[in-house]
Amino acid sequence: MGMDWEPWPPLQRKSNHVFVKLLVLVLLLGLSFRLLFSRSAVFLPVSESPAAVAETASSTAVVVGVVGDAEPREGSPLTDSAAPVTEEVFDDGKASQQGTISNADKCDLFTGEWIPNPSGPAYTNASCRFIEYPQNCLKNGRPDTGYLFWRWKPHGCDVPPFNAEKFLNAMRNKSWGLIGDSILRNHAQSLICLLSKAEEAVEVYHADQYKSRRWLFPSHNFTLSLIWTPFLIKAEIFENDDGESKSENRLHIDTLDKKWTSQYNNFDYVVISGGQWFLKTAIYMENNTVIGCHYCPKLNMSEVSLEYAYSKILNSVYNFVTTSGHKPVVIYRTWTPDHFEYGEWFSGGVCNRTVPYKIGEFNGSNVDHVMRKIEVEEFRRAVVVEGSETGVRLKLLDTYELSWLRPDAHSGPYRKFHPFDKDKNAKVQNDCLHWCLPGAIDTWNDLIMELILGE
Numbered sequence: 001m002g003m004d005w006e007p008w009p010p011l012q013r014k015s016n017h018v019f020v021k022l023l024v025l026v027l028l029l030g031l032s033f034r035l036l037f038s039r040s041a042v043f044l045p046v047s048e049s050p051a052a053v054a055e056t057a058s059s060t061a062v063v064v065g066v067v068g069d070a071e072p073r074e075g076s077p078l079t080d081s082a083a084p085v086t087e088e089v090f091d092d093g094k095a096s097q098q099g100t101i102s103n104a105d106k107c108d109l110f111t112g113e114w115i116p117n118p119s120g121p122a123y124t125n126a127s128c129r130f131i132e133y134p135q136n137c138l139k140n141g142r143p144d145t146g147y148l149f150w151r152w153k154p155h156g157c158d159v160p161p162f163n164a165e166k167f168l169n170a171m172r173n174k175s176w177g178l179i180g181d182s183i184l185r186n187h188a189q190s191l192i193c194l195l196s197k198a199e200e201a202v203e204v205y206h207a208d209q210y211k212s213r214r215w216l217f218p219s220h221n222f223t224l225s226l227i228w229t230p231f232l233i234k235a236e237i238f239e240n241d242d243g244e245s246k247s248e249n250r251l252h253i254d255t256l257d258k259k260w261t262s263q264y265n266n267f268d269y270v271v272i273s274g275g276q277w278f279l280k281t282a283i284y285m286e287n288n289t290v291i292g293c294h295y296c297p298k299l300n301m302s303e304v305s306l307e308y309a310y311s312k313i314l315n316s317v318y319n320f321v322t323t324s325g326h327k328p329v330v331i332y333r334t335w336t337p338d339h340f341e342y343g344e345w346f347s348g349g350v351c352n353r354t355v356p357y358k359i360g361e362f363n364g365s366n367v368d369h370v371m372r373k374i375e376v377e378e379f380r381r382a383v384v385v386e387g388s389e390t391g392v393r394l395k396l397l398d399t400y401e402l403s404w405l406r407p408d409a410h411s412g413p414y415r416k417f418h419p420f421d422k423d424k425n426a427k428v429q430n431d432c433l434h435w436c437l438p439g440a441i442d443t444w445n446d447l448i449m450e451l452i453l454g455e
């Protein structure tokens with residue numbers, strides 16, 4: 001499998017370190033991706049210290065029957081090529097299903113804390129055969145298991161565990177579209193694993209590289225489609241699956257990607273997320289004309305800011321959704337933070353914590369806050385300005401805060417099979433962006449269940 005080792009985001013635009021980082025960028029750009037990927041890659045001493053928070057991240061966005069906002073990002077160290085799943089024995093996972101009812105109307109599901117959960121995850125690496133191997137941390141030999149024993153506790157209510165039977169019964173004859181990047185694929189695997197307690201999925205379609213796929217749950221006639229479109233807009237991506245790049249990606253900022261818009265009418269529920277790909281170097285086009293470049297110090301082009309590009313793109317997405325004659329339930333999942341420490345993804349960064357952050361211990365980085373803020377603003381605008389008149393059912397799945405509190409839940413070096421077996425001190429590139437399964441992001445699905453089926 002390949003990794004998307006794109007230049008990691010240009011670093012907090014609002015920090016004081018802009019110059020240092022620019023310098024680093026220039027250096028970086030001078031290097032070929034190939035170089036970056038090689039084991040002996042340059043170790044640049046860029047440390048990502050938990051940046052001061054530019055804004056408060058508490059999610060107070062509750063609009064018109066919509067709860068919360070926030071989530072993950074991707075497109076750097078992350079792999080966007082999917083491995084075909086290997087078959088494994090199926091047996092039933094454990095996990096209790098006590099059905100507490102939470103009052104989602106009154107409680108902000110997305111503000112809370114992680115508390116110990118002795119009963120552990122809802123499925124295991126043995127009970128679910130749909131975990132792709134870079135996420136299968138147990139199989140890959142991750143030695144600590146403490147990260148599996150936490151559950152998300154919103155202030156003032158509880159999130160009931162995912163109930164596969166109830167979900168599938170409610171979704172009989174329905175179709176879901178999951179639209180986004182490899183973190184959404186990570187998310188989809190979690191959903192399929194949770195559902196496999198009630199019924200196992202059958203893959204009915206896949207595109208090259210297994211990036212876009214479709215599964216059917218035959219006895220419920222429930223269809224789940226995963227559509228890989230990391231930018232959501234029309235993009236010419238000039239990089240291979242190892243993240244080697246021949247040229248800057250070209251993004252048509254005013255044109256949505258037909259890959260998802262052409263299928264939109266098939267779905268009863270849609271989950272969309274943007275992500276870390278936006279942090280990459282890219283030439284932006286508007287009206288088929290180059291308007292500038294994001295993060296291209298070597299090219300003599302005007303800078304297109306993340307703020308401009310991302311808000312414009314989300315605005316187009318919501319505009320499409322609210323003006324479409326088709327009215328599925330649309331869930332936007334917010335930004336996902338990464339947790340590289342002691343370096344960036346390309347410079348030896350790791351995520352070796354084994355417990356969640358306590359509230360206030362880490363507040364997310366500036367770029368995380370900037371991106372999520374745009375997501376919340378555009379979401380609100382869509383709901384308040386447009387949604388109220390169009391009857392569109394929009395929901396914000398604000399997984400941002402609960403995800404940033406989980407530095408312990410990424411694959412890290414265990415995206416590879418037993419990385420330290422041969423050499424305890426092996427230098428292994430860490431994945432501190434995608435998440436182990438089972439693990440923290442199973443909670444995203446508990447929350448989706450509560451958002452759409454909670455009483």
Ligand SMILES: *[C@@H]1O[C@H](CO)[C@@H](O)[C@H](O)[C@H]1NC(C)=O
Nearest residue numbers: 088089125126136138139140
């Ligand atoms: C599941 O993980 C355990 C380690 O916790 C490992 O021994 C086992 O081989 C794994 N099984 C599968 C099917 O991945």
Ligand SMILES: *[C@@H]1O[C@H](CO)[C@@H](O)[C@H](O)[C@H]1NC(C)=O
Nearest residue numbers: 169170171172173174220221
């Ligand atoms: C599902 O579709 C089948 C065939 O069209 C129909 O008989 C059945 O009533 C539908 N079930 C639900 C819950 O809509």
Ligand SMILES: *[C@@H]1O[C@H](CO)[C@@H](O)[C@H](O)[C@H]1NC(C)=O
Nearest residue numbers: 172173174175220221222223
């Ligand atoms: C499955 O659901 C679709 C609607 O999504 C419906 O058209 C079809 O008839 C259903 N098939 C069966 C076998 O129930």
Ligand SMILES: *[C@@H]1O[C@H](CO)[C@@H](O)[C@H](O)[C@H]1NC(C)=O
Nearest residue numbers: 253254285286287288289291
């Ligand atoms: C796009 O191009 C057309 C024709 O070249 C022009 O009329 C229009 O104003 C342009 N739109 C924008 C947003 O620049």
Ligand SMILES: *[C@@H]1O[C@H](CO)[C@@H](O)[C@H](O)[C@H]1NC(C)=O
Nearest residue numbers: 292297298299300301302303
């Ligand atoms: C960059 O572009 C500007 C305006 O297009 C031009 O005046 C300037 O000479 C260019 N600089 C270089 C180094 O090419």
Ligand SMILES: *[C@@H]1O[C@H](CO)[C@@H](O)[C@H](O)[C@H]1NC(C)=O
Nearest residue numbers: 341342348350351352353354
């Ligand atoms: C995590 O990794 C860093 C850098 O390699 C190291 O200094 C630190 O001791 C490690 N922490 C733990 C808990 O292993």
Ligand SMILES: *[C@@H]1O[C@H](CO)[C@@H](O)[C@H](O)[C@H]1NC(C)=O
Nearest residue numbers: 050051052053360361362363
């Ligand atoms: C995070 O924010 C809280 C509240 O603003 C503050 O008390 C705390 O010191 C911050 N933590 C860090 C690591 O910056």
